[in-house]
């Protein structure tokens with residue numbers, strides 16, 4: 001049975017083997033920002049590739065998009081983020097550390113997601129007996145206050161015409177803003193989806209827990225547009241599709257579950273939401289959100305239709321979003337630019353949206369945790385990552401058994417040939433047993449070793465990471481043998 005993984009084991013392996021480093025480490029590090037090293041970037045790229053393949057390339061009803069991170073500020077007014085994307089916090093008067101109020105509740109889990117700010121503000125908060133998690137002082141908190149989570153930046157060199165922009169807190173809004181463009185330039189018909197992978201930024205109050213919650217992270221999101229009334233069917237479809245994606249890539253079923261959101265937990269835009277949760281080894285409450293699947297109704301497209309009509313007001317108020325009211329009057333939304341005309345049914349409507357929203361970094365962490373294993377082999381500890389081959393940073397390692405007798409040349413040639421097909425790694429240093437162990441720890445599914453017999457009969461050994469079994473394969477069959485094993 002697989003060993004229970006601790007987050008510390010993963011953090012230490014990631015650092016030791018070049019998966020993930022602390023950002024700006026040579027300057028003492030930058031809190032909650034991480035860099036992906038040589039193995040980490042391959043893993044993360046493979047997660048994105050697997051997501052893109054399943055979300056876009058294997059489907060006829062989803063197209064891709066890659067939007068800019070910086071968008072017109074009115075986007076965030078319309079989406080509700082400018083006014084509502086905040087956490088309710090209180091500051092300890094003794095140590096000045098700010099804490100999210102929901103993390104001060106009894107039995108609070110530090111890794112829960114954001115609570116709707118209106119819901120949080122409406123609740124009663126008695127902080128007189130609350131303990132500061134940072135300095136341990138009791139009842140020293142200020143009055144609760146909202147803390148905005150979007151990062152601000154300035155665009156433009158001139159003082160007069162520079163404007164305040166926001167680093168996007170979700171990739172979704174770029175998709176809504178391009179809904180019309182995609183509709184007008186492709187042959188998509190409802191129901192269809194638009195998918196995007198990209199960076200998002202949130203000035204999170206609580207981070208910690210390695211790459212689980214960071215201030216800069218990547219999201220993989222689909223906005224799936226459908227006819228109102230069919231939304232519940234598509235919600236179910238995406239729930240199952242996304243759950244199965246994790247299972248197909250090797251996550252063990254006992255570590256994955258759904259959690260329906262209570263009505264008071266729903267984000268301001270959602271009619272229903274379910275989280276795919278993974279049993280992360282985070283200490284305080286193991287089950288945590290890996291991905292959210294939300295029924296966003298027609299909220300966003302309606303809001304953007306209102307938003308684009310407030311452009312004049314935005315100029316008049318010199319870009320001050322707090323002075324702008326979105327026009328709420330009941331004009332005919334169905335005829336607005338973000339509505340859809342259904343040719344067959346001869347009717348116009350604003351589509352509903354089902355949104356599966358995954359975190360790329362959080363998925364990479366789940367895949368690392370789930371793949372991590374330790375076992376004893378002939379009295380020695382073996383650490384390994386049992387990655388699904390599609391996710392493994394290196395697919396095949398090639399070794400000459402010894403560094404003489406022409407074996408390095410043969411192994412080098414084999415490696416160069418295989419590189420055209422898979423990510424490969426050549427290693428000739430140290431005892432072959434140690435080289436196997438290093439590849440086990442990197443999650444490499446197969447090692448190919450060239451030995452004395454190779455020169456006699458053109459065969460090599462192929463060692464399987466998980467079973468450690470070795471088989472001899474002729475060099476002219478090697479590519480098809482590996483291909484079949486890796487694509488199984």
Ligand code: GAP
Nearest residue numbers: 170172212213214217290291292357358359362
């Ligand atoms: N567009 C909907 C949306 O952004 P969300 O639940 O806030 O929904 C979706 O985020 C996913 O993005 C989460 O399930 C998580 O995997 C990832 N995510 C959110 N905030 C994150 C953070 N601070 N660090 C890492 N991943 C994060």
